[in-house]
Amino acid sequence: MASMVNSALAQARPKLGIFMKYARVELAPPKLSEIPQIKAGIGKLLSSAKSGAWKNQTVKQATVNTLVGAEVLFWFFVGECIGKRHIVGYNV
Secondary structure, eight states: OHHHHHHHHHHHHHHHHHHHHHHHHHSSOOOGGGHHHHHHHHHHHHHHHHHTGGGGOOHHHHHHHHHHHHHHHHHHHHHHHHHHTSSSSOOO
């Protein structure tokens, strides 16, 4: 049993190192120098929504955007369930 655990740990170490390398970059909060880029991105999003540029997307782009939106909604609802500590309703 101990040899299986040691073997599993030995195999997992390289993958965990790669995960941690990307997690430090991708999961870090935005820096103050990135705030103007965020504002510009939101402005671009709003202007494309107003002008109807979203209608000129390929099916692949629209599918990816839909899945990203669904993922955001999913994590919002999971966070709500975690926050209220109940699946349905609040414990009043």
